[in-house]
Amino acid sequence: MKKSIIRKVLILSLTIFIGFNAYSQKRKVLNLPNYDQSPYHFGFILAANNLVFNIKPVDNLSFIKWNKEQSPDIFADSLYVYNVTSEGTPGFTIGILGNLRLSKHFDLRFVPSLSFGERMINYGILSYKDGESTYLEVQKSITSTLIEFPLFVKYRSHRLNNFAAYVTGGMKYTLDLASQKKAEKNLNDVSVKINKHDMLAEVGVGVDFYTNYFKFGTEIRMGYGLFDLIKREGNLYTDSIDHLNSKIFLLSFTFE
Numbered sequence: 001m002k003k004s005i006i007r008k009v010l011i012l013s014l015t016i017f018i019g020f021n022a023y024s025q026k027r028k029v030l031n032l033p034n035y036d037q038s039p040y041h042f043g044f045i046l047a048a049n050n051l052v053f054n055i056k057p058v059d060n061l062s063f064i065k066w067n068k069e070q071s072p073d074i075f076a077d078s079l080y081v082y083n084v085t086s087e088g089t090p091g092f093t094i095g096i097l098g099n100l101r102l103s104k105h106f107d108l109r110f111v112p113s114l115s116f117g118e119r120m121i122n123y124g125i126l127s128y129k130d131g132e133s134t135y136l137e138v139q140k141s142i143t144s145t146l147i148e149f150p151l152f153v154k155y156r157s158h159r160l161n162n163f164a165a166y167v168t169g170g171m172k173y174t175l176d177l178a179s180q181k182k183a184e185k186n187l188n189d190v191s192v193k194i195n196k197h198d199m200l201a202e203v204g205v206g207v208d209f210y211t212n213y214f215k216f217g218t219e220i221r222m223g224y225g226l227f228d229l230i231k232r233e234g235n236l237y238t239d240s241i242d243h244l245n246s247k248i249f250l251l252s253f254t255f256e
Helices: 002-023
Strands: 040-057 078-101 106-110 113-129 132-156 163-176 197-210 215-225 241-255
Touching: 040 113, 040 215, 078 132, 078 241, 132 197, 163 215, 197 241
Parallel strands: none
Antiparallel strands: 040 078, 040 241, 078 106, 078 113, 106 132, 113 132, 132 163, 163 197, 197 215, 215 241
């Protein structure tokens, strides 16, 4: 999956730069010619996101035997977890943007945002009850409402008529308002709880379009969490996971 995503990003980046070279052959009237000389400016972003988890199961997972006390929501004498995977659903992000000019090509950007999304953790479980085995696929949903505080450095290429390509990189702190870390246990429906706080390293690539009245940008950004988020509670859903890290993909549109 990682190779496929990286390949798509590289293809998109190559397409963008090829388009710049072709477009730059034609001279255009410059919109907002002095826009990038301003020491600072503000804007807002709208984005589509996909939140997932990067999961590392514990060693020798499929050989670990779990008892019924460790799986209170499954009626079985013993269980074996064969795989743990994650998938995301489309979400959205809104935020405001502050841009500080550092030099001709470098900017410092602060983009406090609010993101909504949902992540799934899928378990493949073989259960034994009275000597009979049954293979189960159990899915646990984790809904997140994230307050995000990203701080990025942006490197912008030379402006080609009314276009400019750029790359960004930086760090982002997130606070999950929907975290269930302190929720009480429910034996009838065991939920997977995660920590509220996370820190992500993010990189992105995008294009700025200069219109008559504002600068419009579109960007693809990827973020990887640095903290292990899982809260272990002595059941097979949490203790079968060695590390649980955030992974965020963002397609954003900026208006500055």
